[in-house]
Amino acid sequence: ACDDNNPENATMLRAEPDGTSRTIFASGLRNTIGFGWHPETGDLWGFDHGIDWLGDEEQREELNRIEKGEKYGWPYIFADGKENPQDEPPAGISFEQWRRTSKEPVHLYTSHAAPMQMTFYRGDAFPEGYSGDAFVAMRGSWNRKPPAGYEVVRVDFEDGQPKSLEPFVTGFLVENADGTWGQLARLAGIAAAPDGSLYLADDSGGVIYRITYEGEGEAAEAPSQEAAGDQSAASSAPDTVPPQETLPELAKDILEAEDGVTIEVMSPAFQDGGPIPLKHSADAEDLSPPLDWGKGPEGTQSYAIMMEDPDAKEPKPFVHWIATNIPAGITSLREGVPAAPRLKLPDGVTQGVNSRGSFGYFGPKPPVGDPPHRYHFQVFALDAEIELEPGADRQNVLDAIQGHVLAEGELTGTFQRE
Incomplete structure (x- = not known):
């Protein structure tokens, strides 16, 4: 093997x-x-x-x-x-x-x-x-x-x-x-x-x-x-219609930080609300963009990241990236984080399964001709380290960190395929 x-x-x-x-x-x-x-x-x-x-x-x-x-x-x-x-x-x-x-x-x-x-x-x-x-x-x-x-x-x-x-x-x-x-x-x-x-x-x-x-x-x-029954399980797929007026709840809408505390999230690769460079898309190099965020409040034990697209058709939202157990002393991730269930650098970071079904980051890939989709990079400061089994998905992570969020922040980028 x-x-x-x-x-x-x-x-x-x-x-x-x-x-x-x-x-x-x-x-x-x-x-x-x-x-x-x-x-x-x-x-x-x-x-x-x-x-x-x-x-x-x-x-x-x-x-x-x-x-x-x-x-x-x-x-x-x-x-x-x-x-x-x-x-x-x-x-x-x-x-x-x-x-x-x-x-x-x-x-x-x-x-x-x-x-x-x-x-x-x-x-x-x-x-x-x-x-x-x-x-x-x-x-x-x-x-x-x-x-x-x-x-x-x-x-x-x-x-x-x-x-x-x-x-x-x-x-x-x-x-x-x-x-x-x-x-x-x-x-x-x-x-x-x-x-x-x-x-x-x-x-x-x-x-x-x-x-x-x-x-x-x-x-x-x-x-x-x-x-x-429905034998078309392999026929439908995500990201197939333009954004809709009624949007699904993002992770940040479900998880509430204590006293509404926020942290700033930034990237050297793009500005908040700006276009995500091509190399970070699934059609190109599929590299996760570099991320920086502010230090969490006192009591922060770890950070979690979730990247979601609310404009996808199915599932809504489409999860592009999950990372948990980022040590409290780390406030950035480099470009191109390996697509592995557990990272060596930073040590101990675990990555869940995205909506594509793979570990780690999966870059933007909306349907050709769609209006720009929005990609929300959400960072959560937690009061605990979260232990999850390999292959944890969005719901597993939401359930695990609910009640542990001390602060949150987000960076939004857009991407369009023409």
């Missing part, structure tokens, strides 16, 4: 079809090739590839229910909470902390089976018990003894939940007389045909198989599309 420097690595993205905007829907997914929405509940499910070189029995393949904003362990935690010996969490974060903030898989399958495409059955040509089940093409292992995979697996769903996993189509793996193994196909794609049969692709032999049902039994009734 290696460190993923791109925050979009090992994630599932949510994007506009025209590419104008995208955010991280879920993270910690090592290699989820096959995924789909359950036809009755609308829940998103995916099969994740495990790690190689940990032995024949590690890592088992993961079936995950993929939910917005959740983390699924990679690259530090895998399977049922096991630690990856090939890597370590960022400095200041333990395996246990990473484990606590990661969701465990709902089911596990044979190690190195290599899940590829997955499809939910919505047809009516198979017996009724197959309606709403998922089928997964397992490509097969390359260095496991004995080999695994080379099959289609059925995920039996009942009442919208996966109850069991079982082989559905086999016979592609052959044991020779001398004890060696061979294979007849490397499976890749699986899809349902309009007539209710399944198509299965072998990309090593260039063959497409058609899977049909012949036998006794009542055919299934196709799931109602009306019951499938």
Whole structure:
């Protein structure tokens, strides 16, 4: 394993079809090739590839229910909470902390089976018990003894939940007389045909198989599309309409400082109310701007920063940056703070998850043609150090610092894409 420097690595993205905007829907997914929405509940499910070189029995393949904003362990935690010996969490974060903030898989399958495409059955040509089940093409292992995979697996769903996993189509793996193994196909794609049969692709032999049902039994009734719920979870995105008259509450509107005490917030990069330079935008260098602020009142133990855009369409406001536990003796942050959950300089500073779904700063990126969006850099002087789990979001931070604000201040910048 290696460190993923791109925050979009090992994630599932949510994007506009025209590419104008995208955010991280879920993270910690090592290699989820096959995924789909359950036809009755609308829940998103995916099969994740495990790690190689940990032995024949590690890592088992993961079936995950993929939910917005959740983390699924990679690259530090895998399977049922096991630690990856090939890597370590960022400095200041333990395996246990990473484990606590990661969701465990709902089911596990044979190690190195290599899940590829997955499809939910919505047809009516198979017996009724197959309606709403998922089928997964397992490509097969390359260095496991004995080999695994080379099959289609059925995920039996009942009442919208996966109850069991079982082989559905086999016979592609052959044991020779001398004890060696061979294979007849490397499976890749699986899809349902309009007539209710399944198509299965072998990309090593260039063959497409058609899977049909012949036998006794009542055919299934196709799931109602009306019951499938909202399957467009990956279609909408932030920053897609001009500013509106009714604006959401910013952090400063929710958190009240004692006696209304304020501190001044400044930046060498831009003036209050002025345009934010291009290099600080997501389209350019995506560098956090340098910030300076006045010293907090007596009793200040730490500072917190939150950068928000109230002019975004979704979510409102769109959070671009969260930083907490800035030491009381620090009243500035340099340009280009690393996008890490915990900083070494200043030591102990933690960064939460922005609305994009990544750690640290995410620069302005409003839709092309929108009027200038406003970006509020809010600084809070707190009477305590705030301990939060890695991956804390806006609500986690607001809940943690409520009642601890001694003073607050803000700097507003604007940005427009033409």
